Amino acid sequence: MPDRRDMPSLRDRLRGAAARSLCRLPAPLQIRLSRRPPVRIDGQTLDPTLQLLLAARPKGIRTPLTAGSPAEARRRFRRESLSVRGRATAIGAVRDLTVTGGAGPLRARHYAPASAGGAAPAPPLLVYYHGGGFMLGDLDTHDEVCRLLCLHGGQQVFSVEYRLTPEHPFPAAVEDAEAGFRWAQAHAGELGADPERVAVGGDSAGANLAAVVAQRTAHARPPAAQLLLYPPTDRVTARRSHELFDEGFFLSLADREAFSAHYFGTSAGEDDPHSSPLMAADLSRLPPALVVTAGFDVLRDEGEAYARALSEADTSCVLHCEPSLAHGFVQLTGVCPAAHRATVALARRWRSLLDGIPQPS
Template identity: 40%
Template sequence: MALDPQAAALLASLAGAPAPDYARLDAASYRAALAAGGAASAFGAGDAVAAEEDLALPGPAGALAARLYRPVAGLDGGDEALALTVFFHGGGFVACGIDTHANLCRTLAARARTLVLSVDYRLAPEARFPAAAHDALAAVRWAAAHAVQLGARPDALAVAGDSAGGNLAAVCAQQLRNEVTIAHQLLLYPVLDCAHEHPSYESFGQSYLLDAGLMRWFKHQYFDADADRACPLASPLGTESLDQVAPATIISAEYDPLRDEAERYAARLAQAGVAATLVRWPGQIHGFASMLGVFDAADAALSFGAHALHAALYR
């Protein structure tokens, strides 16, 4: 399909920006540029929720900031215990945080009728691999152990994330499969292979918002030179066995350099007998689900993902 007109308009507005010099770019400058651009503030705030509560969770190297989103009560006004979804934000393992992804979390909470626990993790290069993965694992373990304390059902837990956060959600679903019961994983255009570049890097690696050079830079920030980028904590796609991993809903974007690894992961899950729903969102670019109020596809994709979460968590 042709590029979505709303995506094309956004890309056209950015076409005159100077190309970054990745050989000289540092993480602090990248974060400052994102903040100055104000992208997150330009998008819709997401659906209304009943409450948002900031928390601090114990992590392997200190407290992890988190925010709990509680959906508005149902039509019956009941106080039924809700399911719980642990969400990890994208940003290439280098940038972003709870605030930049609040609209995604509010919308998923409201439309899936689930508590959403959005968790910050240590960012690279200050904390390189596997720091983010270890933080994510600790957060899901904590959430599972404290579900009742949070007002959630102890038997209905999901993980979710976009981009780099999708990587962390997939890592948790794999690594905790024999420890924590995870009902579902919702992965939005996830990073799943840090060891290889798939053909979509070549096809969509320039001029589609997320470019191949930026992905290489992210990985250079995240990994030390001697890190094993192919190990399961880094590259969920390369995990030898996917038996008993939680069912998945995976949303890829047609014009995304990460498209192929997301779709290959869905195929591998299906081959392992894991229920996996894959939707390639037509005409769309990486990060589109965050663009509420700007892209109609963001609203539609989050409704689709929320429906999948609800169906898995309220069987």
């Protein structure tokens, strides 16, 4: 049973209900209620629903994501995530599993689409790593995005947890992420998925892990492809988006730096490719990638830089930016229609990428 402190309180649930009501208002009224003109930065206009949601957040929820003890930060993140997720999207089947990680058992969750019936080919399997700065998040905080990827991507999704910092600093999460991928790859047939189409993906910190796993396994049964949602890829270079979106869009630069300090500490140099995938000496011959960035995100420019670097190294890569959305939008599908549309679209775009990859004869 989850600790009651980890579950949304009545106040949290009321806030979530209020947010879902606000998202149904006409855009002009949302802008008026936010008490500021439309937010335009770098030629992009923030989605009106997000503008209102950001303006309506209680002061206490604007605190840094890492504020308080790790346990307090996790509870706050979990409660807020669960309070805005809305009704769970129905899919074929969901079941919880335990798999072998880098240093012990890991919780995992398997999502399967409804059976196509007949002699339909086995679907692909996406191994998914949740975001949360290597410190926050779990299977439940990212349950809805996995359901949407399963339903609209016509694929199985295998969401796997990993050890969190600061209790388990670098490289614990990398070891668990790779172990989770290898477990899924070895058991894909048992899960009813295509063993030749086991891919990796994730959002934010989870996207970093997916990119690192793709690099680490590139020469020994690599993933079929990689889905990288607003990935942090470069701890070395100061970028324009760091300055433009430092405050007010869910993830601040201070949050990002605090997460990095907790996770990497002195265990990994800033140019270590296992912490900064963009710093890898060779980005060729990696699995095809779909990189998705958000326009209002401190991580936007480094995600786009990674996509360019992959393409320049002749690794197939599709880059897509959601210019009106902010960091973490795949967790806001229950309260932001634009975020829901974007997540459904990226799931379909991802499936198109998978279907275009030549299969072994």
